[in-house]
Amino acid sequence: MFAFSHCRDVVAAVSRAGGFGVLGGSGFTPETLERELRWIDEHVEGRPYGVDILIPENQPVGRLVAMEELARGISEQHRRFVVDLLARHDVVLSFEETISSKRPPTLPDIAEALLEIAFRHPIRLIANALGLAPAAMIEGGRKHGVPVAALVGAKEHALRQVATGVDILIAQGTEAGGHCGEVSTLVLVPEVIRAIASVKPVPVLAAGGIMNGRQMAGCMAMGAQGVWTGSVWLATNEAETSETFREKMIAASSRDTVRSRARTGKPCRQLRSPWHDAWEAADSPGALPMPYMPMLSVPAFAQIDKLADGGHVGAQSLVSYFVGQGVGLVDSVRPAGAVVQDFKQDYAAALEDLLASIGE
Secondary structure (H helix, E strand, O other), rough: EEEEOOHHHHHHHHHHHHOOEEEEHHHHHHHHHHHHHHHHHOOOOOOOOEEEEEOOOOOOOOOOOOOOHHHOOOHHHHHHHHHHHHOOOOOOOOOOOOOOOOOOOOOOHHHHHHHHOOOOOOOEEEEOOOOOOOOHHHHHHHHOOOEEEEEOOOHHHHHHHHOOOOOEEEEEOOOEEEEOOOOOOHHHHHHHHHOOOOOOOOOOEEEOOOOOOHHHHHHHHHOOOEEEEEEHHEOOOOOOOOOOHHHHHHOHHHEEEEEOOOOOOOEEEOOOOOOHHHHOOOOOOOOOOOOOHHHHHHHHHHHHHHHHHOHHHHHHHHHOOOOOOHHHHHOOEEEEHHHHHHHHHHHHHHHHHHHHOOOO
């Protein structure tokens, strides 16, 4: 069981409990990633862990594009739209504050620097999403003896990744939080396994909506050799999520998420809020592509989260985060280690039921 999280505490806790923690590294600078991985090395007790670096295959910008040029790619109309959207909920953000001054981590130069940092540590897995695993990742994995994994949302993606040389495929269904495709996990996993069987039968991990051990057992029964989980860790004591968002998770149903471009510029599942409704409205200027859209959404959500944590009602209504349809199965906040143990017990119980069903 692989556990993707942006929080080092979750990664270490899961690995110590017998799972395999994977740190989402794309929210960090090279300097902060180095600090986070050093901390994990000191707290993981020698257990395996991995790193996920978001290196998109397609972005409409040059490799070394300057921040000034990036800023010019965001229209005044888009910036005014954000200011007005927040103002309707009594959240104040000035026009000058609408664009992040931080260089987007998905740009090739930053992403490759993060990759270099990751390989300096005793990681046991490196993973990529949003397109083919780049040559630098494949070559680095070979050099350092680290398996390379790639997320795929369609069998065509899987075949391309295998031809590129990845070691592990993560077949992620549309139920998943974060960036995802349109095919459900139940359909995608066996489709990918069958598609690659005669080409190169690399291990396939199932992802998308997996919140407990019984679901894990179902994925293994379909032929997966493991599961990749994410949303379930957002409702843990160690997670980076705010108290407001955790409360919204517990209250949410599986129908309260939306697959939208309005935060990252690429189809990405999140908890629906008035932010997403506004970007889908007739008067919206339309979401920008990556990396422009994150440059708009990051400052906005930083202000939203700051005010929400202080009790601001309007900001609380706007609070959102990347989460899958499995949010409907969240009913409490628990320690990450306890979630791992529950997975084990549920998985064992499911196997017993399956064996009983065939008279074993």
